[in-house]
Amino acid sequence: MRVVVTGGAGFLGSRLVKALLERGSITTSGGDEAEIDEVLVADIAPPAQPFAADKRLKTRYGDFSEADAANQLIDADTAAVFHLAAIVSGEAEQDFDKGMRVNLDGTRQMLEACRHRANVPRVVFASSVAVYGGDMPDVLDDATPLTPQTSYGTQKAIGELLVNDYSRKGFIDGRALRLPTVVVRPGKPNAAASSFASSILREPLQGEEVVCPVSAKTGVWLLSPRRVVACLLHAADIAPKAWGESRSVALPGMTVTVEEMIAALARVAGEGVAARVHFEPDPFIEKIVYGWPTRFTTERGEIMGFRADERFDDVIEAFIEDDLGGSYVG
Amino acid sequence: MRVVVTGGAGFLGSRLVKALLERGSITTSGGDEAEIDEVLVADIAPPAQPFAADKRLKTRYGDFSEADAANQLIDADTAAVFHLAAIVSGEAEQDFDKGMRVNLDGTRQMLEACRHRANVPRVVFASSVAVYGGDMPDVLDDATPLTPQTSYGTQKAIGELLVNDYSRKGFIDGRALRLPTVVVRPGKPNAAASSFASSILREPLQGEEVVCPVSAKTGVWLLSPRRVVACLLHAADIAPKAWGESRSVALPGMTVTVEEMIAALARVAGEGVAARVHFEPDPFIEKIVYGWPTRFTTERGEIMGFRADERFDDVIEAFIEDDLGGSYVG
Numbered sequence: 001m002r003v004v005v006t007g008g009a010g011f012l013g014s015r016l017v018k019a020l021l022e023r024g025s026i027t028t029s030g031g032d033e034a035e036i037d038e039v040l041v042a043d044i045a046p047p048a049q050p051f052a053a054d055k056r057l058k059t060r061y062g063d064f065s066e067a068d069a070a071n072q073l074i075d076a077d078t079a080a081v082f083h084l085a086a087i088v089s090g091e092a093e094q095d096f097d098k099g100m101r102v103n104l105d106g107t108r109q110m111l112e113a114c115r116h117r118a119n120v121p122r123v124v125f126a127s128s129v130a131v132y133g134g135d136m137p138d139v140l141d142d143a144t145p146l147t148p149q150t151s152y153g154t155q156k157a158i159g160e161l162l163v164n165d166y167s168r169k170g171f172i173d174g175r176a177l178r179l180p181t182v183v184v185r186p187g188k189p190n191a192a193a194s195s196f197a198s199s200i201l202r203e204p205l206q207g208e209e210v211v212c213p214v215s216a217k218t219g220v221w222l223l224s225p226r227r228v229v230a231c232l233l234h235a236a237d238i239a240p241k242a243w244g245e246s247r248s249v250a251l252p253g254m255t256v257t258v259e260e261m262i263a264a265l266a267r268v269a270g271e272g273v274a275a276r277v278h279f280e281p282d283p284f285i286e287k288i289v290y291g292w293p294t295r296f297t298t299e300r301g302e303i304m305g306f307r308a309d310e311r312f313d314d315v316i317e318a319f320i321e322d323d324l325g326g327s328y329v330g
Numbered sequence: 331m332r333v334v335v336t337g338g339a340g341f342l343g344s345r346l347v348k349a350l351l352e353r354g355s356i357t358t359s360g361g362d363e364a365e366i367d368e369v370l371v372a373d374i375a376p377p378a379q380p381f382a383a384d385k386r387l388k389t390r391y392g393d394f395s396e397a398d399a400a401n402q403l404i405d406a407d408t409a410a411v412f413h414l415a416a417i418v419s420g421e422a423e424q425d426f427d428k429g430m431r432v433n434l435d436g437t438r439q440m441l442e443a444c445r446h447r448a449n450v451p452r453v454v455f456a457s458s459v460a461v462y463g464g465d466m467p468d469v470l471d472d473a474t475p476l477t478p479q480t481s482y483g484t485q486k487a488i489g490e491l492l493v494n495d496y497s498r499k500g501f502i503d504g505r506a507l508r509l510p511t512v513v514v515r516p517g518k519p520n521a522a523a524s525s526f527a528s529s530i531l532r533e534p535l536q537g538e539e540v541v542c543p544v545s546a547k548t549g550v551w552l553l554s555p556r557r558v559v560a561c562l563l564h565a566a567d568i569a570p571k572a573w574g575e576s577r578s579v580a581l582p583g584m585t586v587t588v589e590e591m592i593a594a595l596a597r598v599a600g601e602g603v604a605a606r607v608h609f610e611p612d613p614f615i616e617k618i619v620y621g622w623p624t625r626f627t628t629e630r631g632e633i634m635g636f637r638a639d640e641r642f643d644d645v646i647e648a649f650i651e652d653d654l655g656g657s658y659v660g
Contacts, residue, residue: 135576145474165481244464246477
């Protein structure tokens with residue numbers, strides 16, 4: 001059967017694609033394990049690193065926020081859709097219309113395309129802790145209301161509401177995961193306000209000086225790329241009944257402050273590497289990031305079998321192994 | 331200045347229109363009290379009772395869920411928009427596409443039309459307690475998450491998110507009121523699942539037998555038409571700063587069970603009138619209504635100056651006065 005990964009050329013998407021091809025099977029809405037004969041990657045552009053050759057892999061590059069484009073991705077043989085495509089937080093804040101078009105309309109078109117299939121696809125929607133904001137408790141839990149203070153968070157909260165209603169109506173078999181900040185992202189800094197959380201580790205490990213735009217005490221609620229991919233796959237395996245009245249779940253994560261990240265960097269790669277981080281506050285980034293929650297209890301996610309990383313040092317070591325070919329610039 | 335009332339030919343809308351014309355002024359986003367020189371009613375069809383003649387009153391009937399139509403309602407001189415237009419809960423559940431088009435797209439088009447005006451209009455959005463649902467606490471409060479279990483509730487929750495984000499961005503000066511069930515509605519039963527809560531009072535007072543589709547112990551969280559209109563007007567008077575980080579508020583109301591309503595009916599109009607209510611469960615209505623919350627604490631709304639009715643008997647008496655010309659069939 002076909003599995004569609006929107007945003008599949010992105011760094012998380014491309015790892016998910018690799019993991020799907022390795023696993024070779026997907027749980028269908030009927031609960032059966034079906035062989036994957038096609039992984040269809042839909043994204044605005046090809047991946048930074050070309051995909052390894054695999055005859056099951058198909059790619060389509062372009063804008064999929066229009067109805068016709070979404071309809072062409074999903075066919076009667078589509079068992080699952082991982083909907084990761086999105087305009088990131090900083091860009092959605094600066095270009096409101098683009099964020100609405102891709103993050104809201106694009107999600108809706110994808111849901112509509114799924115709705116009109118005879119076989120109801122399982123849909124895994126990547127939401128975000130950016131759905132929280134404003135006046136929040138010190139420690140958030142599964143009963144914390146969604147009160148986004150960014151357009152990105154608003155669009156993700158709306159996506160969750162739609163995934164829930166489409167699932168309740170039986171149009172899709174959806175599940176929405178509130179992803180913590182993903183650390184360490186490979187590649188270059190992007191327009192996400194959370195970009196610093198990866199930059200302050202990634203750049204120093206490659207011998208580059210880096211500016212941290214937020215204070216050393218800033219906490220980040222995070223999950224590693226390895227764990228996010230595992231959670232996305234796990235989400236598609238869980239039976240519909242296990243979700244109860246909500247198709248949303250906050251993923252487990254760990255709270256690490258910027259100074260704890262730098263200390264871990266020093267432990268893993270040495271003080272010299274850690275000394276490449278410098279502080280220079282950026283009010284635009286600070287305003288967004290300080291509005292994000294940093295501490296959670298995620299009982300529902302844990303009961304459902306989602307797992308966070310155990311040690312932050314491991315997260316850095318996994319990055320060196322997965323993205324830096326096993327070595328760094330000391 | 332112009333005041334726009336979408337859904338202005340509906341029963342709440344037409345009372346609001348009357349109240350606006352009587353008051354003659356509106357608080358602008360600048361905080362000034364400005365004279366109303368036009369109340370523009372936009373609705374799908376004319377009101378059941380024609381409006382009293384008033385040279386300030388303008389009407390436009392048709393479908394306003396398209397961009398062009400919304401743009402034609404709101405001009406540079408528009409001080410406030412009361413957005414009441416909606417497909418009701420029962421109909422939005424049975425015709426998903428119509429509900430999405432009017433309740434979601436229509437709201438978005440209205441917000442977009444406001445956004446592109448030099449003077450930022452104050453927008454009062456009628457949300458609903460249908461935004462709550464599923465696994466809820468016994469008594470809901472201002473921190474209860476929005477977990478709708480109907481398409482109508484989903485569309486209203488999305489409307490609240492949009493009103494909040496458009497306000498945060500400075501595109502509008504919005505405020506979203508979560509209305510309790512409005513009792514007593516005049517006229518005929520409608521496709522709202524809550525229609526029974528008015529029918530069991532309205533029909534007996536007019537000499538008609540009526541079937542109640544839910545059990546006598548069913549609680550209803552309600553507000554009278556008089557109080558709803560007062561709350562809508564009050565919402566437009568409150569300064570932007572008083573809203574804090576959220577433009578949403580749950581309105582105060584009162585919890586009354588069906589049997590308490592019937593007892594009040596007997597006190598106000600006699601046992602013979604109350605005996606016209608008969609019970610015949612309707613599983614479709616029960617499923618929706620039993621999912622609605624019935625008890626709230628509404629501290630935020632009270633602090634902001636919104637007020638509920640004090641006695642349910644008064645609600646019935648006001649209905650007799652306002653809608654039955656002061657008399658009923660005993």
